[in-house]
Amino acid sequence: MNKRLAALAPTLAGITLALAACSQSGAPGGAAGETIRIGEFASLTGKEAAFGQSSHKGTQLAIEELNATGGLLGKKIEFIYEDNRSSPGESATIAKKLITRDRVVALLGEVASGRSLEAAPIAQANKVPMISPSSTNPKVTETGDYIFRVCFTDPFQGKLLAEFARKTLKAQKVAIFSDVAAPYSVGLAQYFREPFVAGGGRVAAEEKYTGGDKDFKAQLTAIKAQHPDAILVPGYYTDVGLIVAQARQLGITAPMFGGDGWEAPELIQIAGGALEETYYSTHFSPENSDPAVQKFVAAFKARYNGETPDAMAALGYDSAMVLADAIRRAGTTESGKLRDAIAATNGFAGVTGATTLDAQRNATKPAVIITVKDGQFKYLETVTP
Amino acid sequence: MTELLQQLVNGLSLGAIYALIALGYTMVYGVLRFINFAHSDVFMVGAFAGYYLGRELPSETFGGGLLALAGAMVACAALGVLIEKLAYRPLRGRSTLSVLITAIGVSLLLQNLGQRLFGANPRSFPQLFPRHDFRFDGLVISSAQLAVFVITLVLMFALRWIVMKTRIGMAMRALSFNPVAASLVGVSNDFVISCTFALGSALAGAGGILYALNYPSIDPLMGTLPGLKAFVAAVLGGIGNIPGAAAGGLLLGLIETVVVALGGSTYRDAVAFGVLILILLLRPGGLLGRVQTEKV
Numbered sequence: 001m002n003k004r005l006a007a008l009a010p011t012l013a014g015i016t017l018a019l020a021a022c023s024q025s026g027a028p029g030g031a032a033g034e035t036i037r038i039g040e041f042a043s044l045t046g047k048e049a050a051f052g053q054s055s056h057k058g059t060q061l062a063i064e065e066l067n068a069t070g071g072l073l074g075k076k077i078e079f080i081y082e083d084n085r086s087s088p089g090e091s092a093t094i095a096k097k098l099i100t101r102d103r104v105v106a107l108l109g110e111v112a113s114g115r116s117l118e119a120a121p122i123a124q125a126n127k128v129p130m131i132s133p134s135s136t137n138p139k140v141t142e143t144g145d146y147i148f149r150v151c152f153t154d155p156f157q158g159k160l161l162a163e164f165a166r167k168t169l170k171a172q173k174v175a176i177f178s179d180v181a182a183p184y185s186v187g188l189a190q191y192f193r194e195p196f197v198a199g200g201g202r203v204a205a206e207e208k209y210t211g212g213d214k215d216f217k218a219q220l221t222a223i224k225a226q227h228p229d230a231i232l233v234p235g236y237y238t239d240v241g242l243i244v245a246q247a248r249q250l251g252i253t254a255p256m257f258g259g260d261g262w263e264a265p266e267l268i269q270i271a272g273g274a275l276e277e278t279y280y281s282t283h284f285s286p287e288n289s290d291p292a293v294q295k296f297v298a299a300f301k302a303r304y305n306g307e308t309p310d311a312m313a314a315l316g317y318d319s320a321m322v323l324a325d326a327i328r329r330a331g332t333t334e335s336g337k338l339r340d341a342i343a344a345t346n347g348f349a350g351v352t353g354a355t356t357l358d359a360q361r362n363a364t365k366p367a368v369i370i371t372v373k374d375g376q377f378k379y380l381e382t383v384t385p
Numbered sequence: 386m387t388e389l390l391q392q393l394v395n396g397l398s399l400g401a402i403y404a405l406i407a408l409g410y411t412m413v414y415g416v417l418r419f420i421n422f423a424h425s426d427v428f429m430v431g432a433f434a435g436y437y438l439g440r441e442l443p444s445e446t447f448g449g450g451l452l453a454l455a456g457a458m459v460a461c462a463a464l465g466v467l468i469e470k471l472a473y474r475p476l477r478g479r480s481t482l483s484v485l486i487t488a489i490g491v492s493l494l495l496q497n498l499g500q501r502l503f504g505a506n507p508r509s510f511p512q513l514f515p516r517h518d519f520r521f522d523g524l525v526i527s528s529a530q531l532a533v534f535v536i537t538l539v540l541m542f543a544l545r546w547i548v549m550k551t552r553i554g555m556a557m558r559a560l561s562f563n564p565v566a567a568s569l570v571g572v573s574n575d576f577v578i579s580c581t582f583a584l585g586s587a588l589a590g591a592g593g594i595l596y597a598l599n600y601p602s603i604d605p606l607m608g609t610l611p612g613l614k615a616f617v618a619a620v621l622g623g624i625g626n627i628p629g630a631a632a633g634g635l636l637l638g639l640i641e642t643v644v645v646a647l648g649g650s651t652y653r654d655a656v657a658f659g660v661l662i663l664i665l666l667l668r669p670g671g672l673l674g675r676v677q678t679e680k681v
Contacts, residue, residue, distance in 0.1 A: 045505035047604070085505055180651050208650040212610075214600035217395040218645035225388040238507045242602055249518060250391070250525050269509040270602050 035078040036071070036333055038063065038323065039104030041094040041119055043111060046086025047212065047238055050264035051111040051312045055133050056081065058316030059108055061303050062324070072327045080104060084115060095119035099126045105333040106131065108319050111312055112236075113137030113184040120147045127335045129342055133319035134283070134312055136260065137187045141361040146335075148342055148361045150318045150350065151283055154184070157259050158191025160367055160383045161232065161281055165192075166199055168369075168381075169255050169279075171229035175205040177219060177243065179235045182211050188234035188259050204228045209243075211236065216243050217250060224252050236261040241270030248274035255279065263310050268375055275372040284314040284352045285368045285379040296351040311352070318350035387523040392646045393639075398530035398599070400638020401537040405592040406615030407622070407630035408537075408544060409585040415548075415625035416561045416581045419481050422488040423468055425612020426495035427461050427586045431593025432510065432603045433503055434460040439511040450513035457594050458587040465586025466579050474575070499605030510601035513594070529598045536595060540588060541631045548627065553580055610654075617661040623674020632673060 040059055043052030063079045071077050080102050084090035091110060098104045099122065107123050107130040110116045116135035123130035124144035132140055132149040136157060141147045165171045174196065179185035193203055204226040207219035220243070223231060231247070231254055233240050240262050247256065255277045262280035286297050286308050296317060300309040309317075325348055327333060330341035348355045353365040369380040406428055413421045434457035442449035472491050476484050517528045548554040556577045559567040568574050596611060597603050614637060622633025637657060644656045664671065 045500070047507065049506040085500075207648075210651070210654070214596075214602070214607075214611075215395075215399050217399075218392060218642045219650050221388055221391045221395060222646055222648075224391075238602055241509075242600060245601070249527055251520065251523070266507065266509070270507075 034075060036073070036075050036327070037078045037080060037102055037104045038320070039095075039098035039102060039107050040079065040081040041084055041091050041098065041107065041109040041115075042081060043086040043115065044081075044083035046084075048086045048112050048236055050237065050266050051134070052083075052086065054264075054310050054312035055111050055316035055319075057304055057307075058300070058309060058313035058318075059133070059320045061300060061313075062317045062320035064303070065299070066320070066324050072324055073331065073333075077324075084110070086112070086115075088114070088118070091115040091118040092122060095122040095130075099123070099128050104128065105327075105335070105338065106323055108133065108316075108323065110135060112182070113140055113187070114182055116140045117143070117183060120144070123147060127339075129323075129335065129339045131319045131323055131342065133315040134260065135184070137183050138360075138362075139183065139187075145343075145361070146339055148322075148357060150322050150352070150355055150363050151260075151315050152365055152367060153362050154187045154259070155191045156364075157281055157367065158188055158193075159195045161188075161192050161257065161259065162196035162199060162201070163383070164279070164281070164369060165196060165230055165232070165257065166201055169230045169257070171201065171255075173202050173204040173226070173228045175207070175223045175226060175228035175231045175254075176203055177207045177209065177216075177223060177231060177233050177235075179211045179239060180208045182236065184259075184261060185211075185234045185236075188261075189232065192232055192234065209235075209239065211239055213239065214242060216246050220247050220250050220252060223247075224250055228254055230254050231256045233258045234261065237264040237267040238270070241267045244271045244278060245274045253277070260311060263312070263370070263377070268372070268377075272375065275375070279369055279371045279380065281367050281369050281383070282311040283365070283367065284309075284311040285370065286310070287379045288368075292349060293351050314351045318352050318355065321350060322348055322355060390524050392642050394524065394526055394530065396639035396642030397635060398533055398638070399642060400618075400635035401533045402592060402596050402599070402611065402634070403615045403618040403637050404631040404634025405533070405537045405540065405588060405595065406611060407619040407634045408541060408627065409588040409592070410616055410619040411622075411624055411627060411630040412544065412585040412588065413581060414619070415627070416557050417578065418561075418625075419484050420488065420616065420624075421582075421585070422485070422612075423472075423491040423495060424585065424589050425608035425615070426492050426499070427464055427468075427589040427608075428593040428596070428612060429499060429603075429605060429608035430464055430495065431457045431461045431590030432597040432607065433499070433593075433605075434590065435513065435594040435597060436508060436510055436603060439513050442513075445512050445515045447514065450515075453513050454591060454594050458590040461590030461593070462583040462587040465582040465589075468586075469579060469582040474578075496605055496609075503605055505605060507602045507604040510597040510603050512601075513598060527599075529595075533595045533599060536591065537631065537634075540591065541627060544584070544588070545627050547584070553577065557581055614657055617657055620661055620671055621664050623671025626671065626674050629671055629673035633671065636672075 042056045063077050082094040111134045113135040116132045120143035124146050129146050134151045136154045138153050176189050178189040205223045257279040260282040263282050326341035330337045345357045355363045366384045368382050370377050371380045409424050435453050438453040438456045472487050519526045556572045560577050618633035618637045619630045622629030641653050644653050
């Protein structure tokens with residue numbers, strides 16, 4: 001029935017666009033008005049909701065902090081956000097709505113690369129700067145010169161995972177189990193394979209699944225038969241949780257590891273005790289003793305009933321702060337000048353480390369490796385580029 | 386060799402779940418000659434009923450698990466009867482197409498109501514039954530896999546017994562043969578149809594729980610894909626035919642597992658639906674069904 005809805009999506013998108021066009025004349029111009037409008041599209045519900053919610057809470061906190069200290073350029077920020085329900089097709093519609101009807105000066109979003117890739121061409125065509133907090137697939141910013149990100153990219157993450165597999169896990173033979181439906185997963189698998197093989201490692205088995213699958217036993221049985229030293233699962237937490245649980249149940253004891261798609265409390269809820277001997281790389285650890293990080297952790301806990309921020313929350317926060325910094329430096333929200341100011345971001349002190357945007361509009365910053373011990377995420381090491 | 390046996394176990398346990406859902410499809414089709422597309426969403430409601438009951442009941446005990454299973458089956462049976470009363474009964478006697486489209490509508494309604502009530506986020510399903518993994522020389526069979534297999538077989542035979550040996554079963558068969566003649570000889574059509582929906586939906590409820598025990602992450606859209614696969618399984622075995630639905634489910638599970646084991650994991654769903662097209666082209670009655678020619 002999902003598929004039927006998917007078939008309907010283009011029609012719905014068309015209708016929404018038409019409606020947006022109709023209301024355009026009546027809508028107040030956000031940029032010229034009393035407030036600065038910033039739009040966000042996020043996976044607030046659905047498969048990647050844990051990520052979307054975290055990231056959204058971080059962004060929301062940043063906007064509230066900015067407004068509490070007088071806003072930007074003497075104006076308050078109006079934060080307009082929409083939920084894409086983690087489903088394909090929605091982000092494009094939302095981006096159109098935010099740009100044409102709400103007239104936002106910039107877009108923030110998304111956690112999932114696939115959905116950032118849907119909105120990016122629309123932001124680019126309308127010349128509205130878009131900053132993705134945590135989409136790591138390189139293609140996202142390749143869309144055009146108005147698209148930025150404040151996180152590291154998958155080639156960097158793939159390389160550090162390859163190093164990690166070889167040095168820390170001492171793995172020679174690795175199996176890769178990736179999600180064909182997620183550009184993030186396919187990309188990360190590829191960026192892992194190249195440096196790993198170049199460094200003398202061997203990929204013993206390569207299996208695929210489709211995000212949302214529930215049964216992975218057939219592929220895992222095939223992987224088990226190859227006796228890999230470690231298994232790379234570059235997917236998102238809902239699938240990863242089931243994969244790890246089913247792998248352990250089939251008697252696979254090899255360490256399993258992945259990227260920042262793993263980080264959500266739901267992973268532990270789904271897989272529970274099966275998560276011993278698993279590792280993932282991510283952007284941020286709340287255990288970091290840096291005063292800026294501890295200040296953010298305290299503010300986040302105070303705002304959200306004692307909840308500890310994760311990497312997505314930290315990146316969501318940083319995405320809004322990088323944008324605010326650029327608006328201040330530009331002195332205007334005019335799109336061309338704002339774009340140039342974002343592109344010139346250099347050494348911005350964010351909670352996920354110093355953020356510098358390179359010529360490809362990507363951030364270069366350190367990563368951390370996290371492991372799971374007794375049902376808790378534990379900081380293992382920091383890797384610098 | 387162990388790998389082959391393990392894949393066989395994987396395939397059979399996946400197939401047993403398809404079979405269980407397919408039994409519900411076949412049950413309703415056999416009596417009313419229409420595909421209840423809302424079946425896969427009743428299946429989802431079953432899993433959620435188990436989730437909420439499971440939180441109240443002691444976990445990992447046989448008593449608590451069976452109670453949750455029974456509770457979910459009752460809840461789904463009630464939902465099935467309600468759906469039939471509100472959505473399908475007013476359309477009885479109209480063209481099958483109207484009923485089919487209504488079924489799709491009910492399915493979408495349940496999915497979206499589910500998203501509204503339960504939230505769209507996946508939840509982790511509690512361990513209702515005590516867990517044990519049986520290991521034989523590298524081969525692993527979990528208690529959940531075994532439970533699916535046994536419960537599916539038991540329910541299949543129970544269903545067959547009800548349809549073939551009880552008075553209500555006889556009434557169902559009579560209704561299926563000729564509804565007008567059945568009501569002339571004193572069969573209460575409304576009651577029999579309600580019973581059919583109650584039975585079919587209870588099966589979906591059991592299916593939802595068993596599925597969630599094997600794959601403990603549930604969400605309001607979880608029924609869609611297994612539902613469609615089970616539909617394929619029902620057609621594969623011959624829709625309307627009870628042992629056919631079970632056989633079709635097991636066969637489909639095995640086919641999917643073989644496809645994945647041979648390295649074609651991305652083709653898994655394509656092959657499953659390819660099977661549907663092939664069977665409709667080559668043997669429209671299904672493997673165990675009879676081809677019926679419609680009188681014009």
